[in-house]
Amino acid sequence: MDSKYSLIGNGNKLNISQFKIKPKPTPILFNRRNGPSSPKKVKLNDSESKPSLANGNKFKISIQEQRTKLPVYDKKNKLLDLIKRHNTLIILGETGSGKTTQIPQYINSARLQNNGKIAITQPRRVAAVSIATRVAQEFGNGQTVGDTVGYTVRFEDVTSKRTKIKYLTDGMLLREAMFDNLLMEYTVIILDEAHERTINTDVLFGIVKNAQKVRESRNLEPLKIIIMSATMDVDHFSKYFNNCQAVYLEGRTYPVNVFYTVKPHDDYQTASVATFFKIHREAPANHDVLIFLTGQEEIEAVAHQIRVLSKDPEVEGPPVRVCTLYAAQPSSQQMTVFNPSPQNLRKVIISTNIAETSVTITGIKYIIDSGMVKARTYHPATGLELLKVQRISQEQAWQRTGRAGRDSEGTCYRLYTRSQFEMMQKSTIPEIQRANLTSVALQLLALDIHALYFDFMDKPPEDAITTAFEQLKLLGAIDNVESSSLTSLGEQMVKFPLDPRFSKILLSASNFGCLVEVLTIVSLLSVESILLSPPNKREQVQMIRQKFFSAYGDHITLLNIYREFSNVGQNCRSWCHEHYINMRNILQAREVRSQLEEICTRAGLTLSSCGSQMEQVRRCLLTGLFMNVAELHRDRQYITLDKRQVVSIHPSSVLHGQQPHFVLFTEVVQTTKRYLRLLSTVEGEWLQEAAPDYFRTHSIKCARES
Template sequence: MDSKFNLLYKNSNNIPKFQIKRKPSPVVFNNGGPTARKKIALNLNVQTNNFKNKNKVSIQEQRRKLPIFEKRNKLLELIRRHNTLIILGETGSGKTTQIPQYINSARLQNNGKIGITQPRRVAAISVAMRVAQEVGDAVGVGETVGYTVRFEDVTSPRTKIKYLTDGMLLREAMVDNLLMEYTFIILDEAHERTIHTDVLFGIVKQAQKAREEKKLRPLKILIMSATMDVDHFSDYFNNCRAVYLEGRTYPVNVYYTLTTHEDYQTACVATFFKIHQQAPWDHDVLIFLTGQEEIEAVAQQIRILSRDPDVAGPSVKVCPLYASQPTTQQITVFQPAPENTRKVIIATNVAETSITISGIRYVIDSGMVKARTYHPATGLDMLKVQRISQEQSWQRTGRAGREAEGYCYRIYTRSQYEHMQKSTIPEIQRANLSIVVIQLLALGIHAASFDFMDKPPKDSILAAFEQLKLLGAVETVDSRTLTTLGKKMVQFPLDPRFSKILLSAQEYGCLEEILTIVSLLSGESIFLNPSSKREQAMTSRQKFLSPYGDHITLLNAFRVYNNLGSNSQRSWCHEHYLNMRNMSYAAQVRTQLLEVCQRLKLPIVSCGNDTEPVRKCLLAGLFMNVAELHKEKQYITLDKRQVVNIHPSSVIHGQQPQFVLFTEVVQTSKCYLRGLTTIESQWLYDIVPDYARSHIRFNKDI
């Protein structure tokens, strides 16, 4: 079998050269003996397809069949007795959908509301819809059961069970830090440790205490999580009680490689074909890799090899899967493969939490992930391929055991596994904290004294304060309050630098233009660049190009789009290789930001075709993001004196203006500036004189 497998590479001469770096050897795994067998527990993920009433069993019957049902009374008793409770639930335990209903029908919330947070919008919406159906409201979602996410509030004054994104609850907390609307707050998927959930931990804990002290209506807190890190959670919540709920998962046989494999991509391909030749055709395979380019390359490789006449096994349907993919392509992942065809999904970590696919019996785990890390010392974001954590590896493994006993092939040795970090570093410890710091200040809290479950690095907090001080949001780095400007900035759902830009627009008379640019920067890129049609894409968009840079180019494209009727927008986007989804998202953001501006009574004026006010205004918030030409094609940032390059995707690439402003720096193979606008150094002296004097002169002295 192994020698046969080797043959298959000899005959395949069609493979693009960048894909196979060396001749692959077969990957050898341990035999997956009894010790490798482990029944694992996972979080509940939203699975809309599971909600379908397959066997015409009534909804109530389905509810009774959930593992959680038998524990209903015991759970209610515990919830009654404890003010804070941790609920650990395996996948399919039904905790997300059932517990709020149990509380509601037992009238535990005493005429108050139950708020249940989710890290993702789709989850909040789809769970709410399902629960509304279960509750049996004739009118459906928006009555007893509702949801609130950005751009959408489907609740009524009668809503008792409200699903919302964690970011949304955080916004609500900024209006009322005691969260008086709720008698129950359920923080679901707490193990994911999103930056919002982490801040909410401290907020709800504080609200509970404050309400008790002020003899107000008590706040009950439930923390729901997959089975990890229990002690850590419990320690933080004053040693509160934790209960465990069984789920519905199947055993997964786990295999490790016997030797290390640096070329994990090729090892994944080799392992796939090993499985492919043995497993029944209807057992689908899920491969975890790190990024778009890598996924497309491996997909291509598998397609080519599977057509090789020497390869045994059924046909193969290859489905790449990553978040930035057009939705139409993502849909194919959910469609079952035709008869006698095996489906192989090659995915990033979207498939770990956000997207659940049925039919997976095999998982191949590269053990790698691409992650973003913020470095406070340089202010740079770095995107790096690194090893996953042990928790993450079990999350991936669990994807094979959703419907039946499964298999997981780990492209790393047992010893490598044992050397992995136990948990993924929480986002709050590796992110730029300026938003968190300003939001906490809006609540009168200094981030350095906030009760975090895991404290972010001191340097990150300090860097955030220094940035806020430069922007004029705080007086000093010790401030516990915001300036008048800071209070306005925090109204916007934006990075403080962008809020500052919006608030400066009045001075330059260009709020119309700035609203558009900031909205476009809030979402993903509107430019499509299919590798096969790159030339056409570039020429079709030629007319939007501005010599002043990427921001003005974005503005030009949006202006045309926005003046079109809604029925011609789609085809126009298609013609110009623009992403319609991201374009209309930006339009939605723009509407929201416009509302905030109107609330703040900012005059909505336009500067017409003059770009100078727009560029100056951008500089008012992004003055710490300026680079000066240093030598041939090389720039140096004024702020931290980093050597940087213009990213080739920029419209400025190829030109060498003396000074540029940028929206972000990302380090990949080099340090690249992305999102550029040309500026005059004199503007810096006019807008931020102190900053300009200290930084420009300093740079010249080198």
């Protein structure tokens, strides 16, 4: 397919490479794809699923009527009977079955939780918030979120003493377990979206399994565990949870026609835009589109292109509402994707893999799947945690495809060839087997558990666990790598919902007299980038931001930006627009900063400021990030001190084009090269002082070689 539209919207015509779709695809039926193959599964459905609500009237029936139309509704009594009889139960419920919103309500109405609470974990913040909001609406009687139904996500707790049903991220339940390892507040814990196998969910599997066992042995209030998912290896899960019963609940899914490209397309952003306008030209209004991309920057760029091009008078099709969905957005912004579209308007949602399974968006008729995802992978051998865009698995591809078959027959355009699909991994590698385990090791030590002896469903590589303990020892959180207990510093570090390195930096800041500044920097590093970089305005952006640039690097530059933002007052929107600052992200950073400041105050830290003396700030950053230092060598290459890896300064850094002898970096991104991002200059003589044990075994060339 040819496109005559400019992707930047500046009037220049840009020819997109031909994008051909196979004319006669084979329809793929999803409603029985995850059917019962294991003898442990009990199939609840004994009749055909109810027909879909038509797109035109789905918002006209009452919320209570909508509940009765869900496939799970007719199975309520059978489900409750199974939950009563089994302490642990696996429920496979296809997308759209109603399992996440309805089953907690059924348990609550039957009072199966007795006087305890029902916890439902979600891998993502947006899911916890949106589902809790919906379930609170279904309760009616003027109830709002925070009454009977509430949610808890990082830096936001919307619950009360009246709350009985609590949706929360898996990370938040894990934090609660650190302070009560038997989770006595809950009598039912539902681990939802278990197939995603996030690092926190995998750790929770072991913690809730142990809590259930200990509570039973001590004759305490019993704990029921329900594991829910749209798809999973049932035998593997059942075996881990003591050969528990599994039940299969059919959803309401429809055929989805899958189209592959004739040839590979590396520029999937351009292909996404081109494919959207092909759909836009041909499909009826109110047929909404969901595009899967990898991250905020890509999503915002494609959203901008679609907004501009859809207003071109030559473009055929109805008006377009563009919605974006990614983890860094404030909850209020994320909620807009669930708002129904007015008649004769097309909604296009551009999302990360959040929309694969975590949230259900009605009205989607078309999927555009880039086939890519952004994943963080840790390599103990190189000491680098790489943020890399990579191919999804076949399992993820089918999850994405299934989002179009919720209300009626749908279509999925895959921006890759059939042979590329067949070369994808069958399923996604669990995060626990590819992540830096330092945070996990610290959290488990807070529960007096050594990670080497923890009951993981799939054990992480031993070298990754060993590396995590070596890092915790260097940070001062433990005395030795065999230790099953924390030092007093380690106990303080656990109080922060942060990477242990950043917790250490905050705890060191009082000694350097710069806690005010370091709180700001850590908060800005805890959210998505606050810097907007429109590709067609790079020089203009550079000129406007010049006043913020610091010769000391990116951390101090970010601090300078935040300081001016804090003094702007009510004109913050126009100030952000003028300086190309992402207002949503900087406001979120301000909220995170406020929460971290509270924790610092409770920990007895003194709120001190170093004013314009930035040496203290850079020295303080070294106390946590000393393993992230690279040195310039005679061939003008940077090499990491930790594992001697060749790296380069990222072009987005204010230090790009300069050659300081030592740089401290926050993260590594792999594209054509390994790039260091978010840097500060540091002095060689500071290194020994920051971490004497570490630098005793890592050679430094303190004199610049010529």
